[in-house]
Amino acid sequence: MKHLKNKTVWITGASSGIGEALAYAFAKQGAKLILTARNVGRLEEVQNKCLQHTDFCKVHAADLSNADLAQEFAQRVVKQEGKIDILINNAGRSTRSLAKETPLENDRQIMELNYFSPIALTKAVLPGMIAEQNGHIVAISSIVGKFGFPLRSSYSASKHAIQGYFESLRAELANDQVKVSIILPGRIQTDVSKNALTSSGQAHGKLDDGQANGMDAATCAHQIIKAIKADKREVLVGRKELLMVYIHKFFPFLYRRIVTKIKHT
Template sequence: MILSSHRRSLSRRGAMELFGSLLQRFRQRVYIQDAVVVITGASSGLGKECARVFHAAGARLILCGRDQARLQELVQELKEIADGKRKTYSPSTVTFDLSDTETVSSAAEEILKRHGHVDILINNAGISYRGMVLTTHVDVHKEVMGINYFGPIALTQAILPSMVQRRSGHIAVISSIQGKIAIPFRSAYAASKHASQAFFDCLRAEVEQYGVLVSVISPGYIRTNLSLNAVTGDGSRYGVLDKNTAEGQDPQKVAEAVLRAVGCKKEDVLLAGLLPTLAVYIRTLCPHLFFKLMASRARKEQRPKQD
């Protein structure tokens, strides 16, 4: 009798979990379908994968980047994809350099002209960095901050008034777990991501009253060309696909997780493995231990260079 009751309880729980999952997927689909979605850094890496999954979900995409030819190649690819199960739209493009904040306002005007409004803005474009604080020129810090911080906030502030006026909108930023913890030889990058986390946390609180949502999504390492294109302390290109990046998460899986996070209106999401996630808690609960671990990591990473 007890065993039978337990089985019925498990069965009901399983049914409820299944129903909850299906309901969540339905809400996500309704939220994304027909929405005007802007994606920066869409021509490569995670941005390109986000374009694919949001297009498949029925979003009206505006793809942004610096390389018009690569954006058009992506548009052509997406046009040729149709499974017949869901209505999809032909994406449009807006080409501009996010690091040139003087051009961002005119780019925002062009973006808004495409459909008259923006439902979801995904700030994805970014650049990475590898180097020692001791030998990094301040101009490199400015370059990384310009692309990873000042560019996204300039675009956000240009789009935001239209969202406030409509009392509707969603701003998402692809940050990094390094926006929550800092590791050696990533100072400029981690600083830019910490700044982004702080800015968008402030923004979330300020615009909640206007019905505007803010999501900060923080992945760990992703298998893209981010490290190849990273800048070094003297401003030159790093040009190396490092081990952590090569063994990182599948960008398609991360893009699908971004879609779910935005579709479910999540405010702050960590997309990292067990150890990086654990590091976030250690940094908060036992900072001294975290600092010791990072110092050990710094010595270990420097050692081969000294041999």
């Protein structure tokens, strides 16, 4: 999708981090925006900034932690707003939790938000996109969608699931003018580590070194938009940490050595 002006772009997780940065970047391109997350106050702040660049920016707040409710919500949004040109499935939560200490309920929570809700939203927008033979679905995965990593068992699993689902969807849509892009960020400067789920059910609450020293969210958003405009199937976004994807693929013994030395704190 080369031109974004007047395209309707629905971004989940738009109240902070990558989603917020994406909202500003799309607004500057003249896109019409629909913003979703739970925090209405934050969404309205983002909306006000977007409205300095675009004349259409609506907030549809929702908790996406239950995919059945997310599906009902998505159907309401589509009914109200009409055709969505680009859906960015970005809302998500990481983990900082050893598998042996993680209650099953937490694993399920992560899958529900990071995997089932994005596919529920996708199912709601897909018929309109296929009917119009025009649309783009974007899944924000992670480099841990390509390899496992300590303290991220269910998070990594949810991003592997995203990889499998959206790769399959892309194959099914090969003869349609509906594009699918999977974005795999490395370490991006956001609150993702602070918000990560621990075994107790509380947020991790700490800014990890990886995020503190990562790529800034605006640069990440810029690279994601570039990938969307170029109809890229899959894009890694980050810095030297992206090397782990290649180490895992081509030097599995080295990958194992690195991940077994990671401190479990």
